[in-house]
Amino acid sequence: MTSPILKVENVHVYFGKSHILQGASLEVNEGMTAVVGRNGMGKTTLMNNLMGLVQSTEGKVTFFGEDITNLKPYQIARKGIGYVPQGRRVFPSLTVEEQLSFIYRKSGSPDGWDLEKVYDFFPRLKERRKHGGNHLSGGEQQMLAIGRALMLNPKLLIMDEPSEGLAPIIIEQLIEFCNRVKETGLSILLVEQSMYFAMNVSNIAHVMQNGTFVYDGDFKELMADEEKAQQILGIGS
């Protein structure tokens, strides 16, 4: 087996006195890695820590073998992680084209991402390229947030709840998108509340509960075990 792209070992994060991440460990391998779990379990906090937006007090994060624990966000981004945050966080004061362009980092290979390729991938963004970030629908904002991360030519894409608040038809498009991206060889670390979405793109589930991972294994097997799924995901299947 090849060594993981991203390795998270025993990460602890506190907000004031509350112990939010309590020793989270995770391996992200090539392809799709899905993290699921109920509300408020610490998924976003972990992603923010991976990006350097929230500092850990203990633990280690390595990316392609290199220690990136608690580096500054811009340093981590430049190592090759593209972040699509929860809530999308597009910039209201920049047009679509501006926010795709100003962070562009050229890829070493000729088939890397650039503005044209992102527009080919999301033709809707091209139609809206002169519009401000605050004049987009939820689905368009999500495409923009993804396109923006692709413009960094990352080696790993982190997506935190991309389906949140979107219409079913847009969710179908996102599923299709994830599967298309997989084919390009870009690895994705996906956080999702929607089991439907997660199961459609990943065979393996990592379940987070109270700031630590309580299940890493086959997705379908987990969902078949009703009692366990109910216990750690709060849902029956």
Place this chain on the structure above:
Amino acid sequence: MNTAITLILNGLSYAAILFIACSGFSLIFGLMNVVSFCHGTFYLLSCFISYYAFKATGSWLIALIVGAAGIGLFAGIFKFTLFDRVMGDSDRESLMTLGMNFVVVDVITILYPTDAKIIPTPQLLQGTFKLPFGVKYPIMRFAYIGIAILIGLVIYLLLQRTKLGQIIRAGVDDKAMTSALGINISTIFTIVYVIGMALVGISGALGATYMSFRVDLTENQMLLYSMIIVTIGSMESIVGAAIGAIIVGLLDSFTKFYVQSLSTTLLFVLVVVILIIAPRGIMGRKSRRAA
């Protein structure tokens, strides 16, 4: 009628100086959320630097450039050596900039006599324009209005048309997200801080030609007016700074002519009224992202 025209022009030309100083303030506040209490002092420092640069060289243009570059450089060193250590902690930021005030004012007081000084108007801009209703008005003061418009335009183009401007706007929207996209935001902070303070430097040199300056008076007046302008105009908008500067400039001009003793009081009444109508300032945005 001609009194009114003169007072309006006085208000607008003073507003030009105030706007240039406050545009720096808005840029810095908008991006860094830093309220700079040494704004007035840096303004005064620029008055002195450009005054002595003028005495040494006899060139008004060189005085202007030295004032702008001197304050930009001084602010850059201040930020790099001292301010960066406390940045992000607003209590310490305030204390640090307040402390800087005392140091600069004391040094100026020790080094220079306290009498009022003024830089003479350059030859090219001496003389007056003839306006309708028999009003004559100094060319120099029209030039100020022109310079302020020019600077406003340059800032606008910088923000709208350059990559640095895109980064600044993104940073104002969401600093954390901007840095998570690979932008070293603290370098951008330093650049914006130096530009903002260089603008204060320009306004100091212009102000020192407009009217006399004096330690213990000029810096307090400028700090007070800057605070009022960014409060009524919105802390983070250049257009807001322009509107605020025009309101304060006009009010200053009219009240000083008609009711000198109530001038400052009336300004504060205005601030209260505007904040009741628009709590975030005239150009204020409804909400900012918390992160």
